[in-house]
Amino acid sequence: MAYSVMLDAGHGGVNPGAVYEGRQEKDDNLALVLAIGPILENNGIEVLYTRTTDVYQTPFQKAQLANEAAVDFFISIHRNSFPEDNVVSGVESLVYDLSGVKYEMAKNINAQLETVGFVDLGVKARPNLIVLRRTRMPAVLVEVGFLNSDTDNQLFDANFDAIARAIADGIIETIDVLPDTLETRYSVQVGAFRNENYARNLQEELMEMDFPVRIERGDGFYRVRVGDFRTIDEASRMEQRLKRAGYQTVIVT
Ligand SMILES: [Zn+2]
Structure with a gap:
């Protein structure tokens, strides 16, 4: 029995997310999600998406899509931003709380991204984020570097495929050590x-x-x-x- 993952490209449509020198977070998120999906599928994981085009969705809608599809995991891809440009760089993952398989997965994803060259800023608990709070399955939000960091953008653009691979590997290695299934048999x-x-x-x-x-x-x-x-x-x-x-x-x- 295959596990299923819903990949969420953060923001979309009229909500660009972070913006920096004409670069819009929603576009990076979508490109990355569309690169991660096929890697997961090649590893026997069923992949669903909140969006595959540039459409607007509220965080509630994104969580609802995951709940309706009853997927095993929800992974939301974002890029971070900091009040001042070029001050902070690195990856950070957010989870509802620092426990369970979502926490393991978040740590694995960060560790994989560190091998690509990102600074690992760690895993943080964000119980108030809708996509973490309203999803009924383990959920991780990955901030893949800062959009207003030239260092992170260079890394993002030069190593795009390796970054997609790293995030997929973090997901796969977490799922690989799970028992046959999380669900009731x-x-x-x-x-x-x-x-x-x-x-x-x-x-x-x-x-x-x-x-x-x-x-x-x-x-x-x-x-x-x-x-x-x-x-x-x-x-x-x-x-x-x-x-x-x-x-x-x-x-x-
Ligand atoms: Zn975002």
């Missing part, structure tokens, strides 16, 4: 026994009828379970088959 339990032989007998019986059956051990029980489904509907269909075959069942997660 459903199985149909046909029996739970203290005696392993009873469980084995039931397993064999079900195997003969071609049910995808396995035994899970835990808490002194041998649980005989069928299937491993993403949705409760699929589990229900399997449960009906088992009931028709005369078994007592319960759907478990």
